[in-house]
Amino acid sequence: MTALRDILSQGVQMCLVLLLAPLLTGFVRKVKARLLRRRGPPLLQPYRDLIRLMRKDVVLADNASWLFRVIPYLMFAGTWVAASLVPTFGNGLLFSWTADLIAIIALLGSARFFQALAGMDVGTAFGGIGSSREVMIASLAEPAMLITVFSVAMIAGSTQLSNVAEFMGSDAVGLRVSLGMAFVALTIMALAENARIPVDNPATHLELTMVHEAMVLEYSGRHLALIDLSSQLKLLLYVSLIACVFLPWSMATADASAARLVYGALVYFGKLVVLGFLLAVFETSIAKMRVFRIPEFLGAALMLALLATLLRFVSGSL
């Protein structure tokens, strides 16, 4: 009975992230549009886009290799697995022990590795510029992310997200300077990893500063749909991660009743709304940076994360 319930809740989690991801993107777009006094696309527009893209033919460049056709599936699989491992409405899910936070980040790293390769497959200048900049950003963002994970994991005594969430929700945490720094660092990283303003602009196509869009320029049809869905899943993953580590309240525990699970899901939904709104406000109020300002921005995150970790080493209570 418990096994069935475990499998069910894990399955619900996997479907939930897949279904919610486009909605979150649609919500952020809508809020951004309203803040600019535009009406904006309907909330469900991302779903319509995905379905339309999936129905279209794929137009493949003449010299695209088999790798180019496989990569969208690889990216989607890696991101989806990573996203379904982050606790959303409840922790202690069936497969939460298959991968810890470091492995989740590395899974996203795999997806990015293949995406950067895809940018170089057709042999166009745009693809190369996107890949080259993506790895530059990643070479700063990934270590910053790992060090942030170090500081959080050292405070919680675990890299297992379910345990981290449980610890962060308990009274043992208290107010810590290092957690504050880790929060700022994680937020900066989430912006960079999801190609949001000020690092990249998710709304542009033809600008020399673009990174993510340049890599996927040659994709079309179902391949493009999968890549779009992967980036939406990634945004949801990072928002869930921040919610899970820094706002872990009202998450259902492993042995919770059905009512608790539903309550947890509702609260999770509320957290997504709040964080998505904050993201839209932040993106509207700040300008896109030049490419070579990004290292400074990410370097600040790296330093903050390192400082947080050092503080933890220096004193157990900071």
Added chain:
Amino acid sequence: MIAVALWSVAVLLALAPAGVVLSTRPRGSLILYGGCLIATSTLCVTALTDLLYFPHLAPSVTLPIGLPWLGAHFRLDALSAFFLVVVNLGGVAASLFALGYGQHEDSPGRVLPFYPAYLAAMNVVVLANDAFSFLVAWEFMSLTSWAMVVSHHREAENVRAGYVYLLMASFGTLALLLAFGLLASGAGYDFDAIRASHPSAALTGMVVILVLLGAGSKAGLVPLHAWLPLAHPAAPSHVSGLMSGVMTKVAVYGFVRIVFDLLPEPVWWWSMVVLLVGGPTATLGVLYALMQRDIKRVLAYSTIENIGIIFTGLGLALAFKAEGLDWVAALAFTAAMLHVFNHALFKSLLFFGAGAVLGATGERDMEKLGGLIHRMPKTAFAVLVGCVAISALPPFNGFVSEWLTFQAILLSPQLPNWGLKLIIPAVGGLLALAAAFAAACFVKLYGISFLGRPRSDVAASAHETDRFSLAAMFALAVLCLVAGILPGLFIDALAPVSKAMVGNVMPYQTGLDWLTIVPIAESRSSYNGLLVFLFAALSGMAAASAIHRLASDRLRRAPAWDCGYPDPSPTIQYSASSFSQPIRRVFGSVIFAAREIGEMPPPLSPSPARLTVDMRDLIWDALYAPIAKVIGVATERINMLQFFTIRRYLTLVFAALIVLLLVVAL
């Protein structure tokens, strides 16, 4: 067991003179590499059996060769057995690869005799149980590999590489010789006697530094790395694979054998030194690799990075052991050993891939390659696996060993020592940086040489490599995946090594549900490569079949879009140097003193614009250049001795005699 191992080594040694004869025969290389394949397979199976079933026996043999009063001692304990597996797995793969690749060799006489001798020497280093045999085998290993580095001696670059290599190898052996001299002062050259002796703290400290210099220079630790990216790429590719994948591991073996086994309990500052060298080695090695455009040189620099990761693991193990936390030391040590094994797999694979590309195109320069995935699809697939594995990405093996190293770093707040407490997070940051750079580096290597459009005619007319080479590469690729998804088996196999070296073992892994690995406790961390792999494979396939069935599976070919302005010239693509330009601009200005000088012609002038990039290896400038200068001046002076008149020589002899007599008299 040990008898089988030694007889196989003897077969390898006997193949060396046979190589001289075989090199003139048309099928000679097949026979020789076939012989090496059989001998190394025997050794590999023997060592594996020993490691898995009889790790506590440690049989030893004394042969009446070498120094008359000492003899040659050999011993096969768990550590030796593990490194024998690594050496001979690399040997098997390289010999299999060479069955095909070696036939293209222009002058086989310069490679064939040395190849089996080189394999034999590496085996003897690992088996030796006295300082004399160890050093003789070590030097023999250096010299045979040197001979193969200069096998293509008509290229001036290779000769220079050989010269630098010979100097650094001699320096390394000298440091080890001094280390053993210090150790043997109270005990003699037999390892068993050294183990039983009780050297003073000052003496062991000096030994650690000397071993770090000696073994570290062979392994390529910064700042003693400068020879490695010159020498490893110069050799034929299967030998490059052995040098990078295996010989650097023999150097790691030397370090572990002396520091963990022969010396008494470690002191905390040893680990400090090792960590301070290991962390920067990892980051700098891969940053150098990112700046290169020669495939084999990228791989050689990336070896430096991986050696840095291994030494960081060893440094952590020393730190935890010195502070009495030997259960964490076991974790760090196992992580380092697992990385030794993993790196031997994927680095051999990647060098073989580079060899296949070199054989098909005659080019090592990435900026003349491109689009090889269309013309060499099987090689491209195997190399892709190697690239993902070396970038420490799940579900492959590189990730597991780095993950374990990170888990050990996360336990470091438990260390009571303040110096270590402050250094270890910084080292963790450096490792994280190195992992991210490695991914960037291998996106570049693969993207520029295998993807895109061909940048030269040779790349456009390349052809797939032979079956033997493919078999070697695919076997290694499969091992990379297996070690990534079933790491528990490998961790358990390392338990006797860790028990012997740090006195504790990681928790037993294979009994756990679903073959998860749990380094300390499930509440702290766990990872299951198998499930991650299955999960990802299933969800990818489910997505593909669902979309193909429910939505659309049609596909059209058309010219590339490229925002409406596709340019047919392949030079429009990103090149190796332009790909790393952003990273060079962010990190290179300090570390390499990199400068970009752009010259724009005046308006309406038809002359081309130029961009010159100036980069320097600051370590070479600061350390090697002055030494080279001093040596140059000194040899110039000494050279004068050659051109004296007979009178002067007689005067010199007379003066020497007087001095000697004075010394004797006083």
